[in-house]
Amino acid sequence: MGGSNHLVRWLAIALIIILADQFTKVLILGSFQLGDSRYVTSFFNVVRVHNSGAAFSFLAGASGWQRWFFVGLGAAATIFITWMLRRHGQQTLFATALTLILGGAVGNVIDRLLHGYVVDFIQVHSAGWYFPSFNIADSAITVGAVLLIWDELRRVKRS
Numbered sequence: 001m002g003g004s005n006h007l008v009r010w011l012a013i014a015l016i017i018i019l020a021d022q023f024t025k026v027l028i029l030g031s032f033q034l035g036d037s038r039y040v041t042s043f044f045n046v047v048r049v050h051n052s053g054a055a056f057s058f059l060a061g062a063s064g065w066q067r068w069f070f071v072g073l074g075a076a077a078t079i080f081i082t083w084m085l086r087r088h089g090q091q092t093l094f095a096t097a098l099t100l101i102l103g104g105a106v107g108n109v110i111d112r113l114l115h116g117y118v119v120d121f122i123q124v125h126s127a128g129w130y131f132p133s134f135n136i137a138d139s140a141i142t143v144g145a146v147l148l149i150w151d152e153l154r155r156v157k158r159s
Contacts (some may be wrong), residue, residue: 003148004087006095007085008084013099013103013105014058014099014100014102014106016103016138017099017107018106018141020136020158021103021108021135021140025111028048028121032042032046032121034049034050035048044122044123044148046122047120047133048119049120049121049123049133050117050118050119051118051119051120051133052067052116066067067116071112071113074112075109076108077102077105078109079104081098081101081102082106084098085099085102091151093147093151094142094148094151096147097144097147100140100144101145101148103137105137105141107136108135108141111112118135118137119135122134122139122148125138132140
């Protein structure tokens, strides 16, 4: 399989992540008002939260410039990751990590462009402690980052 065939496969997987992310966000926007929360289990709620910042609401209180900063960062990351996938698409673990990050980043950039904020809806909690709400895109980015670290640790161990 040539380099371009690898790239098409990875981009198709990223597209599936983007579509799943956007589909779940459309469901939340259509079913929940801002701040609504539904109990699912003793440790999991579905909520509707708008995050104008980055991870853990970093810069959420800024005056609005952060929207375009994160859109630009996402665009730059998309170009760089696509270039990396073209060059290293045959490295399955590395390319999987990049693909997850790409799909998640684009999913959240779409929110910023459409709404000016990212729609978060997954809330995990225990004994009064609440993890910051997140979404499918955030999950993909996190798993991708973990896989990148794992890939690098394997690479270091081999050398």
